[in-house]
Amino acid sequence: MRGSDTRSGKLFSYVDLEQRVPVRHPLRAIRIIVNEALADIGPEFESVYSGIGRPSIAPEKLLRALLLQLFHGIRSERQMMERLDFDLSFRWFVGLGVDDPVWDASTFSKNRERLLDGEIAARFLSAILARPQVKRLLSTDHFSVDGTLIEAWCSMKSFRPREEGGGNGPPPPDEPGGRNAEVDFRGEKRRNATHASTTDPDALLYRKSPGTGAKLCYMGHVLMENRHGLVVDTETTRVSGHAERLAALAMVDGVVDGTGARRITIGADKAYDTRDFVAELRERGATPHVAQNQSGRRSAIDRRTTRHPGYAISLRIRKRIEEVFGWAKSSAGQGKTRFRGLPRVRFSFTLTVAAYNLVRLPKLLEVA
Helix, strand or coil: CCCCCCCCCCCCCCCCHHCCCCCCCCHHHHHHHHHHHHHHHHHHHHHCCCCCCCCCCCHHHHHHHHHHHHHHHCHHHHHHHHHHHHEEEEEEHHCCCCCCCCCCCCHHHHHHHHHCCCCCHHHHHHHHHHHHHCCCCCCCEEEEEEEEEEEECCCCHHEEEHHHHCHHHHCCCCCCCCCCCCCCCCCCCCCCCCCCCCCCCEEEEEECCCCCCCCCEEEEEEEEEEECCCCCEEEECCCCHHHHHHHHHHHHHCCCCCCCCCCCCECCCCHHHHHHHHHHHHHCEEEEECCCCCCCCCCCCCCCHHCCCCHHHHHHHHHHHHHHHHHHHCCCCCCCCCCCCCHHHHHHHHHHHHHHHHHHHHHHHHEE
C-alpha cells in the first residue's frame, strides 16, 4: 500500500539528542576527549572571565562550536550559527538542547575574543595530548618539523610607505567609505623596512621560494611525532628567513630530555640544512635527520648521520607533515586566515592543529 505524503504537526515532541547520534559516529569519540581536555583547562577560563556581570557563552560550548566549524570547513560564524540551529548533531556536540536558542553571530564572535587573552588554544592542545588513551599513541623519540605560509587577511593595496605614518610606525588607515582606489605598483620597490600594511601591521611581505610571488603572510610551524603523524607542538610567527629554524629549536626544547640521557631524531627538509641549526640540535641531544642540500654548496649532514638506516626512514616519514598543512589549508580554511594580528592568527592556527589531531584520533584509537 502506498504511503501518504502528508505531515501532521504534533503538539509535543520528545527528542533525545543522545539517541539521534549513531553509536559509532566519530564525533562520540572526539567529544569524550574534548570534554576531558576542557575539564583539565577549566581553571584557565577563570582567569579570562570576570566574576561579575551577565553570564556569557560558556567557554566550553564556545570551543566545541569552534571545533565543529573547523571540522566542517564552515567559512563564517554566521553560517556556523545557521547550521547549529537546525543540525541536531551540532547541538549535541556543543551541548545545546533541542529547544535552546542559538546565539547571535556577533555575540559569538565577541565572546571568542576573550579566549585570545590567554594561551587557551595551546593549553587545549596540550590537554588533548595528555589524555592517557592519546599519550600511548605518541612517539617520544622520533619527530619531524616544518613550516608553512599563512596568507594574511589584507590586500597588497594596504602595503604602503611608512613615511605616511611618520617613518617608524605603520601608515594611517584609509578614510572610511568608498571603494578601493586603483593602484599601480609597477616600478615601485616595496620592502618590509620601508612599507607596512594599514590593515594588518603584523603581516610582512615574504616569498617561500624563488620563482613564487611575494605576499603578505604569517608563518605556521608544527612539530610532528613520527609514529602516527600527530602534532605535538605548534608555533605561529612573523615571516623571516630564520623563522622556521628558530621556531623549530623552540619546539624541540619542549621534547628533548634535559639530562641528555635519551637522544631523539628530528626530520626536516633542505631548508633546515644549515651548520648553525644542525649544531644547535646536536647540543640539545637531538640527531638531525635533515635532508641534504647540495645545490652548489656543502651539506651540514655527513656520513655520520646518513649511514644509519633510521635516516632514510625519517626522511620518508617526514613528508607526512604535509598532510597536516594540506588539511589545515584546504579543509579548515587556513590557507588565508580570517583574523588580523599575530595573537589572533596564532590562536586560530593552534586550534586548527588541535582539530586535525581530533579528526585522526577516532580511527587511531579504534585500531590501537
